[in-house]
Amino acid sequence: MLHIPLINRIVIWGLVVAGLALAMPNLFYPRVERHNDAVAAIEAQGATPEREADSGAWPSFLPSGLVNLGLDLRGGAYLLAEVQVEDVFAERMEALWPDVRDALREVRGEVGAIRRIDGAPDVLRVRIENEGAMAVAMQTVRELARPVVSLTGAGRSDIEVAGDGDELVIRLSEAERQATVDRTIQQSLEIIRNRVDESGTREPSIQRQGERRIVIQVPGIGSADELKELIGTTAQLTFHPVLSRTSDADADAGPREIILPSMDEEGVSYVLEERPVVTGEELTDSQPTFDQNGSPAVNFRFNPSGARKFGDYTLENIGSPFAIVLDDEVISAPVIQDHIPGGSGIITGNFTVEESTRLAVLLRAGALPAEMTFLQERTIGPELGADSIEAGQIATIVAFAAVLVFMFLSYGLFGLFANVALIINIGLIFGLLSLIGATLTLPGIAGIVLTVGMAVDANVLVFERIREELKTARGPARAIELGYEKALSAILDANITTFITAAILFTLGSGPVRGFAVTLGLGILTSVFTAIFVTRLLLVMWFERRRPKTIEV
Structure with a gap:
């Protein structure tokens, strides 16, 4: 009998309304x-009259989730960057040299004098005096090896040691190189994401492409140059003891010393100890502020390890200058006036408010592990995005209208029920997109247009089946019931296979392909729901009210 229990009706209409x-x-x-912007700003930075007014633009008791607009709809910037992982390999060799030197000095009686010689940046070459003790030297250095930290390189060593005449050749193993590449890319992705998120943009798309490349798409940002300025700065903060200052542009640094220019004093450079006391990696927070003179500055705070080293150094070096270095420039070199035990301090300089805010963001997000080369860059203006939205709206409206007219002309009153369900279907798609915070792109709009055409397929199968059942002289109620029962398997088969295709596109695709897959997959779910449940409920409600003796599909 054609009947839907009350509880089922409540659930169906509840889902539709939600x-x-x-x-x-x-x-x-x-x-x-x-x-939404005002609420987020109030939570992060506190309330102001303007923010309170903006937060009242929408009632707080109503849903406030939006479908985020992608780069091609909102406008923004696109960058394709390549991470220079060779720099990381070279840094690893530089960091390994002191350990190799100390280890070989312990067996100096056998290997003789040692000396590092020039070679490729990612290779460490050490000449030993006694070539006959090469096996001893190789074994000594191999004891410095550590296991590779990766699933694919488990059980392997991180370095390879070989002999070449009287030269000891040390390089990273292939497994360690691959693990280093993966770690570097993942760290770069995370830092870029942190920096972009800190800047307050919406729904950036930051993805790895190939082995060493990263695609960055940020809707709503002004230009590609602005995005490069935000993510391309390494923001490597270090704190060095000051040995002296000089105005001699040709001055040479001594052993384990570096000479860096002053950011504020033209023509002045500082001679610093090469090894920093603390680094930006030990920072836990940084915030823009103002110093005692009312000038923009940046507050910083170290983690427990950094705080201890910072406190110990300031205790032992009261009255000595201490250089704050950012990206190989001395921001300031204040004299330590007192012991600073709390692990916090302030960076002052000739900053504007915007510069101090950006510096705080960069320090808080951390330093990029390697330099990035930008291979492609594009800026998409908001006007182009508006044109794309308008074109997408026109395409959707045309497809929508054509389907509505076709269904009404083909199936009459039953087609009208299908049209009502189709309108609900479009609303449900946007509701789900808003719920999950998905980003709508131009290919996503194409997925919605395709869904409009596919949404009526299930209803067509049901209505054609009802026609067949009416020819067997069954009553209208039984014909409708059998029509839904016998068409169900075909509906599920067709939509499940399409949903699997959408899932594969989402898993293996990226960027626009994923946007298309998301709207297509959600559209399949809502289409099946509206065709099997909503359209049927409308038919049952109409049938219960009219009780027709015959029906015409």
Whole structure:
């Protein structure tokens, strides 16, 4: 018998109302967006009259989730960057040299004098005096090897040691090189994401491409140059003891010394100890502030390890200058006036408010592990995004109208029920997109347009099956019931295979392909729901009210 229990009807209409309620904020996009931005700013930085006014632009008891607009719809910047992992290999060799030197000095009686010689940046070459003790030297250095920290390199050593005449050749093993590449790329991805998130942009797309490349897409940012300035700065902060200062541009640094220029004093350089006391890697927080003179500055705070080293050094060196170095420039070199035990301090300089804010963001996000080379860059203006939205709207409306007319002309009243379900279906798609915080791109709009065409397939199968059942002289109620029962398997088979395709596209694809897969997959779910449950419920409600003796599909 054609009947749907009351509890099932409540659940169906409840899901429909919930989905449409989640989609509703997108009809008032600017207002809701202003409200969301104000709420986030109040939580992060405190309330102001302007923020309070903006937060009241949308009632707080209503849903406020929005479908985020992608780069091609909102405008923004696109960068394709390549990470120079060779720099990391060279740094590893530099860091390994003191350990190799100390280890070989312990067996100096056998190997004789040792001396590092020039070679490729990612190779460490050491000449030993006694070539006959090469086996001893190789074994001594091999004892410095550590296991590779990766799933694919488990059980292997991180360095390879070989002899070449009287030269000891040390390089990273292939497994360690691959693990280092993976770690460097993952660290770069995380730092870039932190920096972009700190800048307050919405839904950036930051993905690895190939072995050493990263694709960065940030909607809403002004230009590619602005994005490069934000993520391309390494922001390597270090604190060095000051040995002296000089105005001699041709001055040479002594052993384990470096000469760095002053950021504020033109023509002045500082001679510093090469090894820093603490580094930016031990920073836990940095915030823009103002110094005692009211000039923009940056507060910083170290982790326990950094705080201990910072405190110990200031205790032992009261009255000595201490250089704060950012990206190989001395920001300032204040004299230590007192012991600083808390692990916090302030960076002062000739900053503007914008520069101090950006510096705080960069320090908080951390230093990039390696330099990046930008291979491609594009800036997409908001006007182009507006044109894309308009074109997508026109395509959706045309497809929508054509399907509505076709269904009504083909199936009459039953087609009208299918059209109502189709309208609900579009609302549910946007409701789900808002719920999961998905990003809508131009290919995503294409997925919605395709969904509009596919959404009626299930209804067509049901209605054609009902026609067949009516020819067997069954009553209208039984014909409708059998139509849904016998069409169900075909509906599920067709949509499951398409959903699997969407899942594969989402898993293996990137960028625009994923945007298409998301809207296609969600559209399949909502289409099946509206066709099997919503359209059927509309038919049952109409049938119970009219009780027709015959029906015509």
